[in-house]
Amino acid sequence: MRYFLEFAYKGTRYHGWQYQPNACSVQETINHALSTSLRENIDVLGAGRTDAGVHAKQMFAHFDTEKEIVEPVFIKKLNSFLPKDIAVFKIHKVAVDAHARFDANARTYEYYIHQQKNAFECDDSWFFPYPLHLELMNSACAILMKYTDFECFSKTNTDVNTFNCTITKAFWIKKEEQLVFTISADRFLRNMVRAIVGTMINIGQEKVSLQQFRAIIESKNRSKAGFSVPAHGLYLTQVTYPYITNLNTQKNES
Structure with missing residues (x-):
């Protein structure tokens, strides 16, 4: 069984x-x-x-x-x-x-950032105390969803047959004192979410333009993308299957 x-x-x-x-x-x-x-x-x-x-x-x-x-x-x-x-x-x-x-036909990740020092969030969210342009970061999310090849965000020397992923959801929100990035796709490459977030941080600081963001994706070159943000802010929040419907309701509680 x-x-x-x-x-x-x-x-x-x-x-x-x-x-x-x-x-x-x-x-x-x-x-x-x-x-x-x-x-x-x-x-x-x-x-x-x-x-x-x-x-x-x-x-x-x-x-x-x-x-x-x-x-x-x-x-x-x-x-x-x-x-x-x-x-x-x-x-x-x-x-x-x-x-x-x-x-599994879909997976969802969330990345948490707090911008004011918080002694209780240090293991569960990344402290980034610099201003970020959230509207630009959400514009980058809209661009991201137009592509399927994300080799530029993949860890190098990864043994995969394809770098294609279908992203169905990507957005940033401000939740009380935190910024939360949510992304859903049919599959993810190694280090992909952390590399996407790092690149979007550069966009939010206006170090990288939206046009440059498109060029980064189209380059398929990891060295062109942004840094990989720390692991402790990242959460796998949902995995879905076609034959399991009575999923645990506690999974999305903060």
Whole structure:
């Protein structure tokens, strides 16, 4: 039987999602908790990879077991084996060929910036105390959505077959004392969101024009784009599947 695990994590003390032999990862931590709970060797496969320090308000991973899982009891038990910075919301029983990574049809990220020093946001939002032209940054979002090839925002030496992504949503808003960037697409390249945000920061400071932004995208050259913003302001906020509709409502709470 195959199950999808729906969960969230704070990425501060982890070296990303994916297992690494000499570092603590979210995947390894969940593998251990599931293996302990089910008393068998469990290896989860996630909906995607997040870099060191990146958070997830909603993440999915699938695993196989021959045991029938009783959800409310099992979730409570599993959470008791997990550290406080990883929380499981729900378990979905799915078809045996369902795949957490390849079946996802959309993903959404948010990036948080605070512009006044805040002792309580230092691990969860990036402090950038300089003026930004939000209207220009949203104009850049409109330009961004007209393209599909985002090689210029991809980490170099990445093993992918295509740099094409279909962006369905991209915008900046001011939310109380924070600026929040939201972006949704069918897929994302490694480091793509952080590179987009860094480039838009340059636009917001009027160091890069909208015409230059178009040229950066069309160049397909990572060195032409802006810097990569720090990981701790980035959140994976939603992953959607065509066969899962009763998604956890806590995922978008701040």
